[in-house]
Amino acid sequence: xxxxxxxxxxxxxxxxxxxxxxxxxxxxxxxxxxxxxxxxxxxxxxxxxxxxxxxxxxxxxxxxxxxxxxxx
Amino acid sequence: xxxxxxxxxxxxxxxxxxxxxxxxxxxxxxxxxxxxxxxxxxxxxxxxxxxxxxxxxxxxxxxxxxxxxxxxxxxxxxxxxxxxxxxxxxxxxxxxxxxxxxxxxxxxxxxxxxxxxxxxxxxxxxxxxxxxxxxxxxxxxxxxxxxxxxxxxxxxxxxxxxxxxxxxxxxxxxxxxxxxxxxxxxxxxxxxxxxxxxxxxxxxxxxxxxxxxxxxxxxxxxxxxxxxxxxxxxxxxxxxxxxxxxxxxxxxxxxxxxxxxxxxxxxxxxxxxxxxxxxxxxxxxxxxxxxxxxxxxxxxxxxxxxxxxxxxxxxxxxxxxxxxxxxxxxxxxxxxxxxxxxxxxxxxxxxxxxxxxxxxxxxxxxxxxxxxxxxxxxxxxxxxxxxxxxxxxxxxxxxxxxxxxxxxxxxxxxxxxxxxxxxxxxxxxxxxxxxxxxxxxxxxxxxxxxxxxxxxxxxxxxxxxxxxxxxxxxxxxxxxxxxxxxxxxxxxxxxxxxxxxxxxxxxxxxxxxxxxxxxxxxxxxxxxxxxxxxxxxxxxxxxxxxxxxxxxxxxxxxxxxxxxxxxxxxxxxxxxxxxxxxxxxxxxxxxxxxxxxxxxxxxxxxxxxxxxxxxxxxxxxxxxxxx
Numbered sequence: 001x002x003x004x005x006x007x008x009x010x011x012x013x014x015x016x017x018x019x020x021x022x023x024x025x026x027x028x029x030x031x032x033x034x035x036x037x038x039x040x041x042x043x044x045x046x047x048x049x050x051x052x053x054x055x056x057x058x059x060x061x062x063x064x065x066x067x068x069x070x071x072x
Numbered sequence: 073x074x075x076x077x078x079x080x081x082x083x084x085x086x087x088x089x090x091x092x093x094x095x096x097x098x099x100x101x102x103x104x105x106x107x108x109x110x111x112x113x114x115x116x117x118x119x120x121x122x123x124x125x126x127x128x129x130x131x132x133x134x135x136x137x138x139x140x141x142x143x144x145x146x147x148x149x150x151x152x153x154x155x156x157x158x159x160x161x162x163x164x165x166x167x168x169x170x171x172x173x174x175x176x177x178x179x180x181x182x183x184x185x186x187x188x189x190x191x192x193x194x195x196x197x198x199x200x201x202x203x204x205x206x207x208x209x210x211x212x213x214x215x216x217x218x219x220x221x222x223x224x225x226x227x228x229x230x231x232x233x234x235x236x237x238x239x240x241x242x243x244x245x246x247x248x249x250x251x252x253x254x255x256x257x258x259x260x261x262x263x264x265x266x267x268x269x270x271x272x273x274x275x276x277x278x279x280x281x282x283x284x285x286x287x288x289x290x291x292x293x294x295x296x297x298x299x300x301x302x303x304x305x306x307x308x309x310x311x312x313x314x315x316x317x318x319x320x321x322x323x324x325x326x327x328x329x330x331x332x333x334x335x336x337x338x339x340x341x342x343x344x345x346x347x348x349x350x351x352x353x354x355x356x357x358x359x360x361x362x363x364x365x366x367x368x369x370x371x372x373x374x375x376x377x378x379x380x381x382x383x384x385x386x387x388x389x390x391x392x393x394x395x396x397x398x399x400x401x402x403x404x405x406x407x408x409x410x411x412x413x414x415x416x417x418x419x420x421x422x423x424x425x426x427x428x429x430x431x432x433x434x435x436x437x438x439x440x441x442x443x444x445x446x447x448x449x450x451x452x453x454x455x456x457x458x459x460x461x462x463x464x465x466x467x468x469x470x471x472x473x474x475x476x477x478x479x480x481x482x483x484x485x486x487x488x489x490x491x492x493x494x495x496x497x498x499x500x501x502x503x504x505x506x507x508x509x510x511x512x513x514x515x516x517x518x519x520x521x522x523x524x525x526x527x528x529x530x531x532x533x534x535x536x537x538x539x540x541x542x543x544x545x546x547x548x549x550x551x552x553x554x555x556x557x558x559x560x561x562x563x564x565x566x567x568x569x570x571x572x573x574x575x576x577x578x579x580x581x582x583x584x585x586x587x588x589x590x591x592x593x594x595x596x597x598x599x600x601x602x603x604x605x606x607x608x609x610x611x612x613x614x615x616x617x618x619x620x621x622x623x624x625x626x627x628x629x630x631x632x633x634x635x636x637x638x639x640x641x642x643x644x645x646x647x648x649x650x651x652x653x654x655x656x657x658x659x660x661x662x663x664x665x666x667x668x669x670x671x672x673x674x675x676x677x678x679x680x681x682x683x684x685x686x687x688x689x690x691x692x693x694x695x696x697x698x699x
Contacts, residue, residue, distance in 0.1 A: 010076075010176055012361040013135065016306045032298070036183065036368040063129045066122055 027053035087115035108158035116165040142351040171680035194228035210279040231273040238269035246627040297383025309356040316354030352675040358683030369693035370643030390640035394585035400542035402592030409442035417511035464566035526630035
């Protein structure tokens with residue numbers, strides 16, 4: 001399952017860091033962060049609850065880039 | 073400017089003013105240090121906080137950390153050397169923030185520019201309830217309801233006009249400014265602007281499935297598919313920053329130790345200063361921002377010209393197009409077939425046409441449509457039974473109890489009916505009734521007016537080989553290809569053959585040369601998917617095409633193909649310029665820094681200056697009108 005989330009982040013490199021943080025979150029099959037449109041597209045692994053996974057994604061993103069937001 | 077940017081701008085102004093002011097204050101020693109600390113903290117406090125947080129979260133190598141270390145180091149050096157030269161540290165922080173501010177402003181600005189380009193999202197739909205017009209959310213309008221579109225309003229949902237006549241501005245969708253006329257019975261596509269009269273439209277789709285939603289969805293998700301250049305740059309950034317940091321550490325420690333070992337003075341200050349300069353240069357942001365920004369601008373510029381590109385990877389591939397493969401019908405030709413003759417008819421011409429039209433009544437193929445048009449009367453489906461479509465051959469059906477076969481020569485061969493071949497070019501429909509040959513109908517297609525010009529433009533844009541694939545007869549195909557100056561023709565293909573042909577072409581070509589397939593998108597979906605780049609033309613209103621293709625040309629002007637390639641070329645040129653420029657300047661500065669020829673001023677100017685130039689260059693990709 002794929003879902004798109006709005007994000008807020010200031011620099012392109014930070015967006016790249018968020019992308020790899022999201023990818024390395026458990027339950028995420030693949031994630032792409034689009035800095036230009038400020039969107040994160042997350043593909044979840046089968047049978048995962050997107051809400052739970054996303055709050056984890058958000059926490060991991062906050063860890064790599066303090067000044068970012070993922071709107072779940 | 074948003075709130076954050078405004079706040080930042082005033083911080084920049086205050087810090088700059090303080091710095092200039094302090095230049096004339098004759099303070100010395102600790103007072104001087106404390107005075108300079110004020111502008112430093114005004115401009116850089118958030119960087120210091122972020123750097124501390126980064127360390128706590130074990131994300132050491134980020135640009136905040138680099139800037140914090142470099143400026144704190146510069147302060148420490150100035151204190152240690154008692155030079156009182158704190159300007160440098162403040163200036164580095166100041167310019168770094170100026171760069172960040174500019175970047176955020178430029179990106180925000182181009183984001184807005186591009187969303188304005190695609191300002192086709194309708195906010196409401198007018199529904200008539202109890203004699204009054206009511207504005208409702210287009211999402212709530214059900215299929216089959218009647219909506220009213222007033223002059224000046226956007227058509228919110230795809231549908232059919234039931235009453236009213238008007239002209240439509242399709243510029244937002246096609247980039248074409250020529251208005252289009254509509255009258256009752258016409259299909260109408262969401263996203264167009266109604267210019268003159270009030271229209272009543274019966275919706276045929278839900279809002280989410282309408283053209284406008286599909287297009288917006290496509291554009292908004294476009295740059296999510298990253299190109300090789302983008303991947304390269306993010307990989308590069310991942311290696312680059314830590315590498316430069318370790319190089320800085322080595323630069324600070326190794327040369328002094330070597331000099332000590334050699335018995336000389338260590339010169340710690342010099343080498344630490346050089347190492348700090350390294351850190352200032354090591355920020356990868358300039359590099360990282362300009363590449364996706366170039367692609368975004370390129371995709372935005374293309375959509376302004378009515379060319380939708382689904383991802384930066386496709387824009388990249390498009391620029392390497394060497395082989396262009398075309399579908400004939402609807403792509404190079406109008407796809408509007410007309411019955412141009414009826415020959416050797418054993419019965420009245422009109423009767424023959426009637427049988428053909430009835431037999432073909434279930435098919436949506438352009439040929440069948442033209443038969444139905446030529447027949448000109450309402451088709452009574454109850455007269456037809458047992459329609460069988462034989463792909464690439466034709467149809468057989470029972471009409472009024474008589475066995476009718478309508479199709480090409482292959483169908484007649486298959487049924488073992490002798491037929492009379494035709495001398496005219498065009499598509500020939502042979503007709504046999506109850507196993508007896510009854511004559512044939514000639515249908516011909518018209519080449520698009522600018523098709524020849526378009527092929528020439530493609531060649532000028534670097535396409536080496538043009539191939540035309542068609543299900544049509546060899547004679548017709550050869551004639552069309554010759555008139556258009558196409559290199560290679562493969563005719564009499566079944567839909568599955570087209571895929572095979574494209575696969576063969578893909579196998580034979582060199583890896584770097586990309587193959588683009590151009591089709592009208594209605595029955596070419598498998599081929600569109602198989603090609604390196606699938607280009608669908610005249611896609612306005614065809615969902616299948618929008619879904620299957622990588623590049624969507626909103627109108628059906630073949631000149632747009634060459635234009636799309638030129639846009640991609642320009643964008644890629646900008647991308648390569650930015651990569652070479654940014655990496656080149658950084659490397660030169662690193663070298664100069666290591667040799668001691670560059671100070672921190674140069675380093676920060678290189679960083680911010682490169683970024684500003686790269687961003688301005690990237691925005692150039694947005695301008696495509698003259699291409």
